[in-house]
Amino acid sequence: MPIQNSLEKLNMTRSHMTFLLPFGFDQTKRRETIDSLEASGYSYFKIDETAMNEESIYGHGIEVAGKELEQYFYPYIEHKLFPGSLELKGFHRFTAAIQEEHSMQLRDELHHFIIRSIDIILAPFGIAFLVLRVDMEDASADLSDTLDFAQHFRAIEPNLKENKGATIVIPETGQTLSMHDYIFDHLCPFLKKSVLHDKKLKGHFGSLPYFEDERMFVSSFLITESGATISEEHLYRIGNLNGKSPDGTPFMSSTNPQYIRRSLSESLHDRWAPHLFMIATEHGFSVISNRPAEELTNELSQYMGTHYYNLLLHYFYKVMLLRVSFEYSEIEWKKDEYYVRSLIQLINVFSSWYYFKEISTRSEGKELSEMFRKTFIIDPLFEEVNNTLQELYKSQENSQAGRLNMLLFILTIFTVISGIYGMNLVIPDWEAPSGWKQYSSYTVFEWISLITAVTGIGLSAYLIISTFSRMFIQRRRGNKLNMYDK
Template sequence: MQQMKVREKSVDVALFQFILPFSFKAGTEKDIIPILLKDDYKHFQLKHEEDENRYYGQFCVSHQDMRSYFLPFTNKILFPSSEYEKGIQRYSKALNIHGVLMTDLIKIPFQILSIDINLCPYELGFLTIRTELMNSDDLTISNATEFAARFRVLEPKNKRDLQTEIECDGKIFKQVSHFVLDHLYQSVMKYFTLKDPNKAHFKPFPFFEDARMYVQSFISIKETSSYDLVDVYRGVGLCGLSNEGKPYVSANNLPYITDYLQKHSYHRWEPNTFFTMEEHSFICMTNENSEKVTQLISQVYGEFYYALLLNLFHKIVLLKIAHSFADLNIDRDEKEMERLIYAINSFTANYFFSEIASQSQGRDIYNHLRRIFNIELLYNDAKQTLYSLFKYQENANTKKDSLLLLILTLYSVIGQMFGMSVVIGDFAGKINWRHILNYNPLEYFALFVAMSGVIVSLILGFRNIYQWSTERQERKKWVEQTVLSSTKDKG
């Protein structure tokens, strides 16, 4: 393919947040939190205003702005005031460590500003790695996007990725996954389930693409420069360098690029600032002055990060529900069916809302992400799943009730026809066993009906008590998984 001509531009600021969804093992959320606190993670709360510039390098995030940005019921989910409340529990750790990403073409120095572990309901979590590229004269849009494209790949498959290494803390990591999982998150990795669906109640859906992290980017060029549409397209598509080391564009048709950006961009602040969203990437590119850049970075790290996180949470939970329904054997998995019904209802009641922000730009970007992620389509599928499960459960219960009613009716009719008092009197006071041995066939049949009726009644009674007890225990587990997951018992 003949490459489109690109005017290379120098970058002043290049920030990336790499987000990795994961599932944690069932019932281990109460064990993770003490380890996080011991490993210098801190529970994120808006009231901790001293943390406004702890995790973001030279920049800061206004907690007051975030508090007023989101609607009250959204704040309760995104920023729970304690570890005992439902919602997304964020634990952050400042690192400020330096490293170098090395490919077969270039070496790019970077700094890990901080890392997050977000523990969510439904045994779902998100790892977030905040990264800043070191400012230098040769830092260009191509180098910045090449860094993001290489760093997000956890399991290399092609030649370029296989030749990517990371040097940090005097160590060489042959794969990004070794650096991320075995170095940055080593202390808690034993609790995470990245691939094995049998270790979590809800089937994990860890990656949107083949073992790659989601990328939220912020790229600022000099105020005197201007963007081309190709630059924005390359940024959101993570088009870095070609095999020859030249600026790479994955499309060669300018009308296509224009149409693509028209559908995937939020145009409110163009042509100086572009917000563009894809299923694997969210980017803000700007050529504003330093004061405006600082304000935009605060929003990217703050409000827009949480809008993205919530949409990722919605999408993955809905995908997990769809996968669980696909794996369900409705003829045998009655408990799984009831759990899935509860999961869908709990998700709708506690976490699914169409509006989260009080400001128009916040609502617009949030809704734009929802369209990109097909949230409404996935939610409609979940509602259809719920309807199907309800109808099947209703039909199954109707059949059970009909069978039980038939049994009770037969006993009642037969008992009235034959008169149970014929044999019941023989069992009052001292039993005359010799008389019982001399029963005629009709009396034996009446005795059988009476005794079997008592046995059946006892079995049904004990069975209902057992079912009530087990269902109560199961519901408690469901509540922990879907509402109180990632919290520990108070006291």
């Protein structure tokens, strides 16, 4: 990445950040997970209750109105995002106010921040989200420092050079932790027993072997000094989280103004320019404004409420579509007949119950939805899933046709032989209690009768045993895809 030493400075007065971490959880232990959340101080979110609107959840002066959430989404989306009870299908959110002040040691700098609150959202199909709300405490921090903090905080497994070197300092104990240990040992130790892990993959994202990154998705609301100029350079850096290089120098990942403009044309929502911008990229979703904080009460409320759920829903779409593609690639066609059926059912249930192109009643919501769909490449992914579904149907039809042809072939043979014998395959010796002849004395026709009778009995027994075995295997393998959100 090209290093820039003369980048424009832009001072922040407030920085609200939200970090989203998807993971897989065991649906068979759902009740145990819920009990663990409630025992750890997490409350179940209901849209018609005001307990979740406290400042301790979102920050000073920020409230999220339930009525606004209701009017923002279409009814068929609303009752899935905000189910009235744990027995209903949908997204079940548990929230806890944390209010802990910690620091990040990064090179020779110490960044102070507050963990405002944490959401654990149990989504459908065994997908869950850990959401951390973080406020930076550094007054008048430069944009480079803010983006550098976000880039390092999001790295659960810092495999890249530019993500390494950060540790979290707990003031009360002086303990220093990596980001992974900070989340799973300090903030949410109860999650360890709920997170699923793929046996073939190491690290946190073995929980989602189809996910492409080991970093959290960042959402932020940045407030600059009043009246500050927000340039294309700033917007590009925000969208790509271009903070500082490993040696602490501010940097930007492009020096070509035309490239920067083309990139922003795909990721920038400038409806309220020049005082407020929204940027959505594969790294994060950010809102930045140069208006005074006291004038942004409504915008902050939308960011914490309607925009939060809009982003969450489309992020869920992306995770689920990647999951289906991954499951398809894992099929062993000779062995996984019932796995194929489960995958077909998974696609159909997801498409009919949760996947919608139109989710918001407002023009702003429609514009943001379109931006998220483009950012997460949802339409091409869904088209790929549709093609996958067609291939699965063809495979199932061919498999069923092959089995039917084989069954007809066997029945035809038995029907012909039985017809030749006048539907009577009984040998007189068999009627006596113990008067069977020596096999060596059987005629050719008696041998045919014996073989046909024994084979028929054997095939009948095989069909009965295999049918019950398939039912048993189907019941067990149905759990592998976590088909239903309970």
